[in-house]
Amino acid sequence: MATGRNHRPATRSRGIPEATVARLPLYLRALTALSERSVPTVSSEELASAAGVNSAKLRKDFSYLGSYGTRGVGYDVEYLVYQISRELGLTQDWPVVIVGIGNLGAALANYGGFASRGFRVAALIDADPSMTGKQVAGIPVQHVDDLESIVHTNGVSIGVITTPGGAAQQVCERLVGAGVTSILNFAPTVLQVPEGVDVRKVDLSIELQILAFHEQRKAAEDLSRRDEEGPRGVAVPEGGRGEQGGDGDIPAVMPA
Amino acid sequence: MATGRNHRPATRSRGIPEATVARLPLYLRALTALSERSVPTVSSEELASAAGVNSAKLRKDFSYLGSYGTRGVGYDVEYLVYQISRELGLTQDWPVVIVGIGNLGAALANYGGFASRGFRVAALIDADPSMTGKQVAGIPVQHVDDLESIVHTNGVSIGVITTPGGAAQQVCERLVGAGVTSILNFAPTVLQVPEGVDVRKVDLSIELQILAFHEQRKAAEDLSRRDEEGPRGVAVPEGGRGEQGGDGDIPAVMPA
DNA sequence: TAGATTGTTAATCGATTAACAATC
DNA sequence: TAGATTGTTAATCGATTAACAATC
Numbered sequence: 001m002a003t004g005r006n007h008r009p010a011t012r013s014r015g016i017p018e019a020t021v022a023r024l025p026l027y028l029r030a031l032t033a034l035s036e037r038s039v040p041t042v043s044s045e046e047l048a049s050a051a052g053v054n055s056a057k058l059r060k061d062f063s064y065l066g067s068y069g070t071r072g073v074g075y076d077v078e079y080l081v082y083q084i085s086r087e088l089g090l091t092q093d094w095p096v097v098i099v100g101i102g103n104l105g106a107a108l109a110n111y112g113g114f115a116s117r118g119f120r121v122a123a124l125i126d127a128d129p130s131m132t133g134k135q136v137a138g139i140p141v142q143h144v145d146d147l148e149s150i151v152h153t154n155g156v157s158i159g160v161i162t163t164p165g166g167a168a169q170q171v172c173e174r175l176v177g178a179g180v181t182s183i184l185n186f187a188p189t190v191l192q193v194p195e196g197v198d199v200r201k202v203d204l205s206i207e208l209q210i211l212a213f214h215e216q217r218k219a220a221e222d223l224s225r226r227d228e229e230g231p232r233g234v235a236v237p238e239g240g241r242g243e244q245g246g247d248g249d250i251p252a253v254m255p256a
Numbered sequence: 257m258a259t260g261r262n263h264r265p266a267t268r269s270r271g272i273p274e275a276t277v278a279r280l281p282l283y284l285r286a287l288t289a290l291s292e293r294s295v296p297t298v299s300s301e302e303l304a305s306a307a308g309v310n311s312a313k314l315r316k317d318f319s320y321l322g323s324y325g326t327r328g329v330g331y332d333v334e335y336l337v338y339q340i341s342r343e344l345g346l347t348q349d350w351p352v353v354i355v356g357i358g359n360l361g362a363a364l365a366n367y368g369g370f371a372s373r374g375f376r377v378a379a380l381i382d383a384d385p386s387m388t389g390k391q392v393a394g395i396p397v398q399h400v401d402d403l404e405s406i407v408h409t410n411g412v413s414i415g416v417i418t419t420p421g422g423a424a425q426q427v428c429e430r431l432v433g434a435g436v437t438s439i440l441n442f443a444p445t446v447l448q449v450p451e452g453v454d455v456r457k458v459d460l461s462i463e464l465q466i467l468a469f470h471e472q473r474k475a476a477e478d479l480s481r482r483d484e485e486g487p488r489g490v491a492v493p494e495g496g497r498g499e500q501g502g503d504g505d506i507p508a509v510m511p512a
Numbered sequence: 513t514a515g516a517t518t519g520t521t522a523a524t525c526g527a528t529t530a531a532c533a534a535t536c
Numbered sequence: 537t538a539g540a541t542t543g544t545t546a547a548t549c550g551a552t553t554a555a556c557a558a559t560c
Contacts, residue, residue, distance in 0.1 A: 019551060021469050025462040029444065043517065052446040056553050063519055071518040072560040088465050089472030096464070103366050107359035113444065113461040118468070157471055158464070181474060182467040184460075188285065188369060190308040198470045200463050204440075205369040206281040207456050208352070208414070209344050211438040212374070213277050214454045215413055216345030218437060275527060299541065312529050319543055327542040328536040 016087075020061045024084050026051045027058065031081045043074040085118075095122035095154045097180075099171050100163030101131060101141050104186060108160060109137040122154040127167065144171070151178035158182045165189045172199075272343075276317045282307045283314065284340045290333050299330040341374075351378035351410045353436075355427050356419030357387060357397050360442060364416060365393040378410040383423065400427070407434035414438045421445045428455075 030050040034042055044062075048055035062068060062075075068083055069075045085091050096114075098105050101124050109124055124136055127144045134141050142150060150156070159175040161168050161183060168187035175183060182198045185191055191199050286306040290298055300318075304311035318324060318331075324339055325331045341347050352370075354361050357380050365380055380392055383400045390397050398406060406412070415431040417424050417439060424443035431439060438454045441447055447455050 017550070022462075022466055024469075025459075025465040026446075028465075030446075044519095045517085050446070054553065056555090057551085059517095059519065060552080067519070069518050070560060071558070072516045074517070087469070089468040090465065092472070094464075094468055094471070103359070103363035107363045108460065110359050111460065114464070117461060117465060119461075119464055158467055182471045184463055184467060190282075190286075190306070196474070198467060200467055202458065202460065202463055203281075204364065204367065204458065205373060205375075206278075207440055207458055208350075208370070208375055209281040209284075209346065209373060210278055211414055211440060211454060211456055212345040212350055213280075213343070215350070215438045216348075218452070273526070300543095301541085310529065312531090313527085315541095315543065316528080323543070325542050326536060327534070328540045330541070 016064045020064055021088075023051070023053065023057075023061055024088055026053070027061070028081065028084045028088070028090075031077055031084070034077050035081055039077055041074045041076055042080075044069070047075065090118040092118060094119050094158055095156050096120065096158045096160055097123045097125055097147075097150060097154070097156050097175075098160045098162060099125045099144070099147070099175070100161060100167070100187075101126040101136055102162065105160075105162035106136050108162065109139060119158075122156055123150045125150065127163075144174075147171075147174050148178040151175065151180060156180060158184070160184045160186070161191075162186045272320045276320055277344075279307070279309065279313075279317055280340050280344055282309070283317070284337065284344070284346075287333055287337045287340070291337055295333055297330045297332055300325070303331065346374040348374060350375050350414055351412050352376065352414045352416055353379045353381055353403075353406060353410070353412050353431075354416045354418060355381045355400070355403070355431070356417060356423070356443075357382040357392055358418065361416075361418035362392050364418065365395060375414075378412055379406045381406065383419075400430075403427075403430050404434040407431065407436060412436060414440070416440045416442070417447075418442045 027047065030047055031042070033050070034047075044055045044059045048058040051058065059069075062080075065083060065087055068080055082091075096119055098108055098121060101109070105124065105126070109121055114121060121137070121139060124139050124141045125144050125147055126132070126141050129143060131141045132143045151159075156178075157180055159172075159180040159182070161171055161175075163171055165188045168185065168189040169191060172183060172185070172191045172193065176193060176197055181196060183191065183193070183200070185199055185201045186203075188203060188205070190201075193199055283303065286303055287298070289306070290303075300311045300315045304314040307314065315325075318336075321339060321343055324336055338347075352375055354364055354377060357365070361380065361382075365377055370377060377393070377395060380395050380397045381400050381403055382388070382397050385399060387397045388399045407415075412434075413436055415428075415436040415438070417427055417431075419427055421444045424441065424445040425447060428439060428441070428447045428449065432449060432453055437452060439447065439449070439456070441455055441457045442459075444459060444461070446457075449455055
């Protein structure tokens with residue numbers, strides 16, 4: 001679990017399982033696409049297919065939010081978009097700061113998917129004085145010396161760390177000290193945070209290592225299948241589509 | 257689950273639970289740090305703390321690999337590094353291609369954490385002719401027209417997609433057609449792939465939305481606590497450290 | 513009414529964890 | 537031998553899923 005609060009069951013938040021919370025953004029994205037195509041209603045089967053999950057799981061997930069569907073008909077797309085957005089807290093404005101404006105920090109600053117979901121890049125922060133004042137994605141880079149005042153001035157509660165690993169813990173402590181209570185960590189470091197601070201880690205290298213494990217397994221299986229079935233024992237794709245994205249317990253990974 | 261193969265229980269690979277596989281890279285990173293400090297042995301308690309997990313979980317995870325520890329002593333760091341690397345398939349060379357050399361693709365190309373773990377950026381591919389021939393991270397960008405030959409020539413089995421969402425499915429199909437069987441997808445699209453192809457998705461926007469959900473919940477709790485306990489009901493950090501990274505079922509997120 | 517689809521139940525499955533016997 | 541720590545058991549917990557009654 002990524003939450004640091006232990007005074008309540010860590011896996012439930014207002015009765016909604018953590019696994020369900022992690023899927024709500026997937027549903028929201030699929031619903032947004034339907035909304036843009038002016039589709040008025042959608043069944044659990046259709047929406048589940050678009051989101052890449054099982055329809056029973058989707059209905060169970062929605063049941064935690066309330067009874068927003070109509071039997072025999074399906075779900076009203078606009079209404080569901082609103083309800084999920086509200087549940088996720090996306091109907092309010094979330095100013096975020098990005099600390100560490102290297103390649104990755106710049107990529108995130110340029111990412112267009114923030115604004116539409118209530119996130120606003122309030123400031124970019126870097127330790128390199130020669131970066132100060134430069135514009136990235138139209139936003140001026142500020143020096144890390146001013147971190148605390150930037151957080152206070154903008155009412156920031158979410159911080160994104162894209163520094164090298166060695167600087168991450170110190171940056172984290174300054175962010176937390178200034179009042180940030182949620183951190184998205186791209187640095188290859190396990191951050192130590194006080195109770196009440198949530199950390200999520202994204203780590204590309206870990207994702208690749210998990211892929212390598214399965215890739216290796218496939219090679220081993222193909223070899224053993226050849227042994228079992230004789231030469232030319234090649235697996236035939238059957239057109240199935242596996243679920244994607246969040247494997248139950250996937251730590252994401254990241255840059256050094 | 258991110259695996260697309262259904263002919264075996266999706267959650268087990270050679271008897272190792274998916275949740276365990278997802279944690280092996282975390283252990284490996286912590287062990288590598290110990291190795292660099294020339295620490296000869298480590299206990300499950302120490303290593304678990306460094307990796308940010310429960311020590312019982314760590315011992316259970318290692319038990320799937322074999323009995324590599326010594327009771328009363330702990331684990332030999334170097335030996336464990338080797339065993340986990342081997343299990344993950346990191347003792348072999350994995351050429352990868354990155355398709356879509358925008359901000360994010362460039363950030364990944366520059367990422368230093370690949371080579372040390374057996375991954376090698378074999379080629380960078382982009383659809384923009386004006387990018388062709390330019391060097392990014394010392395690697396020349398090649399045109400997407402040559403995708404198939406690039407994959408064949410380099411024996412690539414892992415592809416990274418950092419294109420806009422609209423191009424991702426097509427790129428995916430070309431990669432798969434050329435023989436790629438593992439895909440790390442940063443595009444905001446649920447990819448349809450044939451059986452036997454693994455897809456993992458990293459999506460920054462989803463991670464932020466999950467943080468926003470918890471952030472909103474904290475605000476709501478603080479309000480209700482103030483109601484229950486009267487004014488000044490402020491939570492006191494107790495110095496606990498929650499586990500980070502892979503929440504059981506976390507889809508990772510990404511750029512548009 | 514007949515057909516469709518939700519919301520929920522209950523069974524199953526996998527993951528987590530404390531506890532402790534085994535053993536270095 | 538005494539102390540330390542692993543490897544494993546068993547209990548618990550949470551997540552998934554098929555099935556179907558409820559109901560539009």
